[in-house]
Each structure stands twice: as structure tokens, then as C-alpha cells.
Amino acid sequence: MSLLTVEKVTSGYGDMEVLHEVSIAVDSQEIVTIIGPNGAGKSTLMKTIFGLLKPKSGRISFSDHEISALSADRIVRLGMAYVPQVENVFPSLTVRENLEMGAFIRSDDFSGRIREMYDLFPILGRRGRQQVGKMSGGERQMVAMARALMLNPQLILLDEPSAALAPNLAEVIFERIEAINDTGVAILIVEQNARQSLSLSDRGYVLASGRNRFTDTGENLLANEEIGQLYLGG
Ligand SMILES: Nc1ncnc2c1ncn2[C@@H]1O[C@H](COP(=O)(O)OP(=O)(O)OP(=O)(O)O)[C@@H](O)[C@H]1O
Ligand SMILES: [Mg+2]
Numbered sequence: 001m002s003l004l005t006v007e008k009v010t011s012g013y014g015d016m017e018v019l020h021e022v023s024i025a026v027d028s029q030e031i032v033t034i035i036g037p038n039g040a041g042k043s044t045l046m047k048t049i050f051g052l053l054k055p056k057s058g059r060i061s062f063s064d065h066e067i068s069a070l071s072a073d074r075i076v077r078l079g080m081a082y083v084p085q086v087e088n089v090f091p092s093l094t095v096r097e098n099l100e101m102g103a104f105i106r107s108d109d110f111s112g113r114i115r116e117m118y119d120l121f122p123i124l125g126r127r128g129r130q131q132v133g134k135m136s137g138g139e140r141q142m143v144a145m146a147r148a149l150m151l152n153p154q155l156i157l158l159d160e161p162s163a164a165l166a167p168n169l170a171e172v173i174f175e176r177i178e179a180i181n182d183t184g185v186a187i188l189i190v191e192q193n194a195r196q197s198l199s200l201s202d203r204g205y206v207l208a209s210g211r212n213r214f215t216d217t218g219e220n221l222l223a224n225e226e227i228g229q230l231y232l233g234g
């Protein structure tokens with residue numbers, strides 16, 4: 001059984017349905033990327049999986065638990081983490097304080113986990129006391145990912161981790177994503193840099209107008225001419 005299973009989920013905002021019977025799965029330790037045009041419903045899918053939007057129908061299960069009706073604070077405790085597309089750090093707090101906020105439900109000593117995060121993102125280790133609002137976009141994204149990892153999740157949802165970053169910084173972020181995955185964490189990514197993200201993904205899904213369009217291995221999606229023309233910029 002998959003670590004995360006989304007089955008025929010319909011979801012949206014108020015009366016407006018954005019996702020129509022969307023199904024995806026992520027296995028343990030996999031990297032899976034969701035691509036699709038602006039407004040396709042990618043962020044809505046992430047929010048629905050994480051319990052910030054309640055599905056109107058369908059079923060979501062994670063790590064042998066049905067989570068469709070659970071709130072985000074319950075889902076976090078089951079081992080899922082989420083880095084939103086925007087507003088994903090506390091800008092007025094320091095790097096270290098952001099990581100401490102990420103550990104908010106831990107009552108044990110998490111200083112070892114902070115050290116592991118500084119090993120994974122050495123630049124953060126050197127900037128522990130810096131206010132995050134004054135850091136660059138790439139550095140802020142590293143803080144957001146490290147904060148989400150503080151609870152040792154089994155699965156992390158990343159919504160556009162390389163958005164608005166210069167290509168060399170995007171490269172660094174993708175390399176860190178692979179390093180996180182190497183520690184045994186499954187990763188579900190939504191990305192505009194679709195080629196880069198698919199190239200490190202086990203599998204990918206194309207979402208368009210709130211519906212499943214295609215799914216295949218990352219490699220096959222990259223090699224598919226129709227997908228290339230329609231969704232990967234030719
Ligand atoms: N908070 C909200 N309230 C109402 N409608 C929303 C809200 N957030 C998103 N929508 C609408 O839902 C649809 C899907 O938006 P969503 O953000 O999921 O798309 P996306 O695929 O993530 O797009 P992008 O690539 O631009 O991030 C859009 O029509 C959008 O206008
Ligand atoms: Mg989005």
C-alpha cells in the first residue's frame with residue numbers, strides 16, 4: 001500500500017469546485033512531481049491533502065490512516081509536513097527560532113535535530129541568529145524546508161520550492177531536495193521548473209483544469225513529445 005493515497009478527491013472553495021475526482025499516490029521514499037498550468041488546482045490539491053481544505057468527496061489516506069476528515073494539526077502528528085507556496089517562514093524571527101517553531105509539538109530535546117538541519121543546510125548553521133525576513137529567497141526556502149523537517153516527517157509536501165529563484169539557486173534547492181529524500185523522506189512536489197523536477201522524480205502527474213491528465217515515470221514524462229509541447233514549454 002502507498003504511503004499517501006488520494007482517491008477521486010473533489011475539493012474547492014465554498015461552492016466552487018476546483019478539483020474533480022483527482023487521484024494520486026506517493027510510495028515510501030519516492031519523489032513525485034505534479035505539473036500543470038497556472039490555476040490547474042495544484043496548490044488546492046496540496047491544501048486538501050494537508051487538511052486545510054476539506055474534500056467534498058473522495059478519500060485520502062496516509063500511513064494507514066484515513067485522513068480525509070482530519071485537520072492539519074492532526075495530520076502533522078501522523079508524520080506529514082507541508083511547505084506552502086507563499087508565506088512559509090516567520091520573517092520577524094531568526095533562523096533558529098523558525099526551526100524551534102517547526103518543533104512546536106515536540107516535548108523532547110530537539111537540539112540534535114536542529115544540528116541535523118544545519119548539516120543539511122550549512123548556510124543556515126552559519127546564520128542561526130539572522131532574522132529570516134532579511135534573507136534571500138533561496139535562503140528563506142531552505143529555512144521553510146528545514147522548519148518542516150523538524151518533526152522528522154515521513155512525507156513532505158513542497159509547493160513550488162524553486163519559484164522566483166535564479167537558476168543557480170533553483171539548482172541548489174533541487175540538490176537539497178534529493179539530499180532530504182536520501183534521508184528516507186518521501187517528497188511530493190508541485191513545480192513550474194517541471195523539467196528539472198521531473199528529472200529527479202520517480203513519477204509524475206499532469207493536472208489540468210482540476211483533473212488528472214497523464215501519469216508516468218519522471219523519465220517517460222520527460223521523453224513524451226505531447227507532454228513536452230503542452231506542459232514543458234516545447
Ligand atoms: N483561497 C481561494 N479562494 C477561492 N478560490 C481560490 C482560492 N485559491 C485558489 N482559488 C482558485 O482555485 C483555482 C486553482 O488554484 P490553485 O492555486 O490551486 O492553482 P495552481 O495550479 O496552484 O496554480 P499556480 O500554478 O498559479 O500556483 C484557481 O481558479 C484559483 O483562482
Ligand atoms: Mg499553486
